[in-house]
Amino acid sequence: MEIARALNPRGWLLGGARGKEALWIAWQRAAPGVVSFTTVLVDGIAGGGYFPRAWRLTSFALLAFALAALVGRRRIALGRIERTFLGFLAALTAWTAASWWWSDTPPTSLLEGERDIVYLAAAAALLLCLERESIAVLLGGVLAGITTVAGYGLVTYLLYGRHHLNPIEGKLLFEPLGYANALGIYAAIGILLAVGLALTLRPPPGRLACLAPIGILAPSLYLTDSRAAELSLALGLVVLVRFGSRIPRAVTVAISVGAAAAVAAVAFAIAHQEHNLPARLFGANRPHYWHVAWHEVELNPWLGSGAGTFDRYWLLYRPVSSFARDAHSLYLETLAELGPIGLALLLVALGLPLLVLRRRRDPLLATAAAAYVAYLLHTGVDWDWELPAVTLTGLICGGSLLVAARADDAPELRLWERLLLIAPAIGLAVLVVVRLQTGPKLPFAG
Numbered sequence: 065m066e067i068a069r070a071l072n073p074r075g076w077l078l079g080g081a082r083g084k085e086a087l088w089i090a091w092q093r094a095a096p097g098v099v100s101f102t103t104v105l106v107d108g109i110a111g112g113g114y115f116p117r118a119w120r121l122t123s124f125a126l127l128a129f130a131l132a133a134l135v136g137r138r139r140i141a142l143g144r145i146e147r148t149f150l151g152f153l154a155a156l157t158a159w160t161a162a163s164w165w166w167s168d169t170p171p172t173s174l175l176e177g178e179r180d181i182v183y184l185a186a187a188a189a190l191l192l193c194l195e196r197e198s199i200a201v202l203l204g205g206v207l208a209g210i211t212t213v214a215g216y217g218l219v220t221y222l223l224y225g226r227h228h229l230n231p232i233e234g235k236l237l238f239e240p241l242g243y244a245n246a247l248g249i250y251a252a253i254g255i256l257l258a259v260g261l262a263l264t265l266r267p268p269p270g271r272l273a274c275l276a277p278i279g280i281l282a283p284s285l286y287l288t289d290s291r292a293a294e295l296s297l298a299l300g301l302v303v304l305v306r307f308g309s310r311i312p313r314a315v316t317v318a319i320s321v322g323a324a325a326a327v328a329a330v331a332f333a334i335a336h337q338e339h340n341l342p343a344r345l346f347g348a349n350r351p352h353y354w355h356v357a358w359h360e361v362e363l364n365p366w367l368g369s370g371a372g373t374f375d376r377y378w379l380l381y382r383p384v385s386s387f388a389r390d391a392h393s394l395y396l397e398t399l400a401e402l403g404p405i406g407l408a409l410l411l412v413a414l415g416l417p418l419l420v421l422r423r424r425r426d427p428l429l430a431t432a433a434a435a436y437v438a439y440l441l442h443t444g445v446d447w448d449w450e451l452p453a454v455t456l457t458g459l460i461c462g463g464s465l466l467v468a469a470r471a472d473d474a475p476e477l478r479l480w481e482r483l484l485l486i487a488p489a490i491g492l493a494v495l496v497v498v499r500l501q502t503g504p505k506l507p508f509a510g
Contacts, residue, residue, distance in 0.1 A: 096198040097205030099129070103186075104209025104457055108250070109216065112241035113452035116175065116507060119182045120500050122452060126185035127493045133192040134482050134489065141474040145416055146191050146466045152413035153184045154488075159406050160371045167370020175507060176371035178499060181492055182452050183459055188489070190463040199464045200264065200428055203257055203435075204274075206460055210254035211277035213453075214284040216240060217247060221287065237287035246451050248290025249442040251281040252297040253435045253457050260304055260431025292445045300438035307433055309425035349384060350392050350445065356381045357391035360400040368403035389507075390447035397447075414440060417462035420469035429468050436461040450507070 107113035107122055133140060142150075161177025164170040194202060217239045229235060236244035255278055262274035285293060360369055360377045369377065374397055375389040382388075391397035399407040421433055439448065439458030448454040477485075 093198070094201060096194060097201040097208070100202050100205035100460060101209040101212075102205075104206055104453065104460075105212050107453035107456060108209065108213030109240050110453075112243065112246055112454060113182075113456075114242060114450065114507065116178070116503060116505060117500065119179050119452050120496050120503070122456075123182040123185050124493055124496045124500075126182065126189045127489055127496070129189040130185060130192050131486065131489050131493070133189070134477075134486050137192070140192055140477045140482075141470065142191060142477060143466075143470050143474040145419065146470065146474075149413060149416045149463075149466055150184075150187055150191060152409055152416070153180075153187050156406065156409040156413055157181060157184045159402060159409060163368065163370040163402055163406075166367050168373045168376055169370065171504070172372035173370045175504065178495075178503070179450075179452070179507075181496065183455060185492070186456055186459055187463055188485075190460060191466065194463075194467045196468055196470060199432070199468055200261065202460065202464060203428075203432060204261060206457055207254055207257040207261065207274070207277060210250055210257070210457065211280055213240060214247065214251050214254065215280045218280060218284050218287070236289055237284060241451065241453060243451065244288040245290045245293060245442075245446050246448060246454050248285055248288035248293030249296055249439065249446070249448065250454055250457065251285040251288070252290075252293045252300065252438055252442075253461070254281045255285065255297060256300040256304065256434045256438055257431060257461075259301070260308070260427065260434055263304075263308060264427040264431060292442050296438035296442040299441055300434035303437045304430050304434040306430070307421055307425050308427040308430035349386055349388070352383050353378070353388055353390075353392045354396055355383070357393070357396045357400045361396075364400070364403065366403055368399070368401045368406060371401050373401055390450060392446050394443045394447075394449045414462070417465040420465050424469070426468070429465065432461045432464040432468065436465065 103122065103126075107118060110118040113119050113122060157177060157180040160180050161174060163177075164173040167173040190202075217237060220239060221237045225237075225239070226235060230238070233244050238244040238247055241247045241250060258274050258277050258281065262271040265271050265274060285297070356378050357374060359381055360374065363369070363377075374391050375387075377400075378388050391400060395407065395410070398410050402410075417436060418433070421429070436458055439454070439461070442448060443455070443458070448458070
């Protein structure tokens with residue numbers, strides 16, 4: 065991994081260069097962190113990237129990075145698993161958009177497919193632009209972005225919001241993402257990155273710099289009161305211990321005890337508040353959402369009802385009067401709206417990065433894996449997929465796993481392969497620009 069070189073600015077970063085050459089080299093090394101920081105920050109501040117304008121702008125920027133790499137980089141090497149990952153994400157995006165053909169609300173299905181473009185563009189930009197030695201810088205940028213977003217929300221909450229009752233979120237911390245549970249998993253991912261990077265670094269000042277964000281992220285997570293995010297954090301810590309070979313034994317024991325204590329505390333609180341444990345753990349209405357989503361599966365067993373149609377079925381079959389647009393489970397909602405084919409595409413795409421963990425123990429790899437696993441667990445019980453700010457953090461961590469496992473002899477992209485990728489990238493960029501001017505401004509428009 066060459067982590068020491070990646071985090072040693074005097075030795076590896078400048079390589080003895082001086083003046084403008086040194087500045088150029090420094091920029092090249094810092095660029096992955098700057099881009100990840102900016103992406104996480106901008107989408108986080110923009111309501112989590114929930115609205116179409118935000119994800120269209122993000123898609124265009126990421127497609128521009130991917131095109132720049134395809135045109136300007138002399139050598140781009142992608143392993144088989146990376147190519148497969150991109151292929152399945154592209155297939156999922158195409159299948160989502162194609163569901164307008166059988167959808168109950170075709171414009172909404174097209175909009176759902178349009179949002180998936182941002183995830184495909186992010187994966188393409190990451191795999192085409194990133195090298196293994198830049199992973200630590202990339203994850204550091206993600207941590208900085210999450211901390212800035214959470215810090216902004218925490219400060220404004222303490223100054224203005226804690227004495228005001230929101231009609232939906234109550235007194236929970238939910239801004240700037242607009243949803244408390246989303247901010248909870250956001251903070252949990254940040255905590256995992258902070259702990260993992262701190263364990264990866266050797267110089268004490270570097271470790272302290274990585275741990276400092278926890279002073280913001282821990283109270284942010286607490287104030288969201290997100291039990292699913294807390295459990296995701298605990299599972300992430302277990303992954304960090306399992307695959308981080310350089311973690312000292314004392315630290316391993318401390319993390320394991322902390323994770324077990326967190327799970328026990330949540331379980332104790334739930335058990336003493338109500339006998340209905342699933343309702344207390346995931347929210348009173350989630351079992352209702354899942355029941356209606358399963359009924360949607362039964363009514364549309366082969367192709368699903370079309371992307372973005374759950375809200376229509378909820379209005380028809382809901383047992384309570386509350387409003388919901390999503391089934392609060394990416395996997396169940398995908399099965400309901402896109403059928404078994406859509407679910408298979410999703411599971412393969414999201415599961416591929418985890419395959420690189422086989423027989424590999426590395427602290428930086430474990431850091432990315434811990435954050436990614438936390439995201440995968442949380443998105444199974446919430447609507448993180450509809451908030452690009454959250455999903456992009458997860459995909460960046462998952463993509464980092466693939467880059468970390470890239471072999472030195474990975475096949476290079478040939479000229480015809482580059483051209484094969486450039487054409488759809490340009491087409492998607494043009495589509496995004498057109499939709500910026502003509503498309504709906506709200507996710508439920510149409």
